Amino acid sequence: MIFSLKNLSALKVAAVAPLCLLLLVACGEAKKHSRLCETHFNTDSFKIAQKHCQKAADDGDSASQYFLGMIYLRQGQRQEGRELIERSAEAGFQKAIFHSTVWTFLSKDVDDATATKAIQQMQEYAEAGDDVAQFWMGNVFLFGYMEQKRSPNEATYWYQLSVEQGNHRSMNNLAWIKALARDSDLFDPNGAIALAKKAVKKHPKSHGYLDTLAAAYAANNDFNAAITTQEQALSLAQSDDCEHCSEHLIKYYQEHLDRYRQQKPLEDDLFK
Template sequence: MNKKLFGVSFAQKKYDLALKYCQPAAEQGDPEAQYYLGLMYNKGFGLKQDYTEAMKWYLKAAEQDNKDALCSLANMYLEGEGVKQDYTEARNYFIKAANLGDAAAQYNLGVMYSSGDGTKIDYIEAKNWFLKAAEQGQAKAQFNLGVLYFNGQGVKQDYFKAVEWHQKAAEQGYADAQYNLAKIYYLGKGVKQDFVNAKKWFEKAAKQGHAEAQCCLAGLYIQGLGVKQDLMNAKKWLEKAAKQDHAEAKAFLSDINSIFKS
């Protein structure tokens, strides 16, 4: 009963009520309650922020293989939040959570190995962890796996697989994947060159505020590729990108404004 009540209360941001149900359950050894109590101390939800208390409760939950607590400990070490930054400790906690099947931990390990955070860059390890998370439907992992296949990093270059994984992430609304997929259709890498599909995916990313996609979408309108030439629409998207300080968009916008003035 208490477990259900503190979870519901926390989701509703009723932190006083969540604490009322969470504290006794945590003290009785409930790992989920211990995780939530750690989170409340970590983020200052309904309590004064206290990293020492957060660490204490996360550790208790982690000792019982609570995946969320393991990931939270990893993130504290990764960001140096209340502890000295320690990539090795972060990786160790992510590995524990990842081996319990946590997709976020698997994704974070992929990031660490692909970027070399606290470890030697290892694209094969990165690919293995991204794949585990991607197969659980984690969009960011699907996107990163697609990038590895596109670039041939840790895997044999395979544009078809790059398209497949980008598509999965793009369909979940991940803007970077939508942008990359649009570029793939624009260039015809692993797919038949298709400006209509390029426009479709550039537009989806652009509507989420992706500046590069906004600029590229404007380019399609300027050239009339995959869409009827429309300088007004091009101007609209360039203005959106320019507001994000996109240099190329600013230059194109200046050119278009000159056309309208002439």
């Protein structure tokens, strides 16, 4: 056969075409696994999700790396889970960036530059209307995360925005402020009871939410209700199936109960 330039070009196209087809098929498979990964994760079908997430994550899909990391965390594989989520965050996946920022908040040894960046990142999410980010911004000022000065007023601002979107964790924390912020304009026992009741109604087995409701009752001088509610919180914390319920936590709840039995509300200097 005599090869002309035209024939040679045709042969090149013929050789490349199967390769392009294989790449398209592989790309399509990766997208399918990524889609199924997220779909099954969001419907709590974690066993099925893990298979698809693993395949897509191995192909470098950042979203699947995040969901697979979350599955690992649920399984108690904390190191593997965090590594995957951090990898996803480095690739720019927003949910992973959010989780990474929360972990930074909870870290004890963080330099000033990292702390400033984390707060700025979380504030951007919060200002964009994310209720969970607003909850965490409230925590920054209630607990003094990232070496920030504690400010119940600033915390209240962020919690209130989150509460308006139905966030129950923010309801609980805002109720705590309203119950304990004595000698300030934030003190509002009735408001504390209303918020705490909403949180408990949604999560009746949450010993932490019950502890807050009891504090709200005590702030309103309803010590009978405070005692009954605190006994429920203590009972849940003492049960064998209570996760992360330490002896320290049980002692903490018992001290609250002892105060209510003495007809005394809780005292906590939120402004120190």
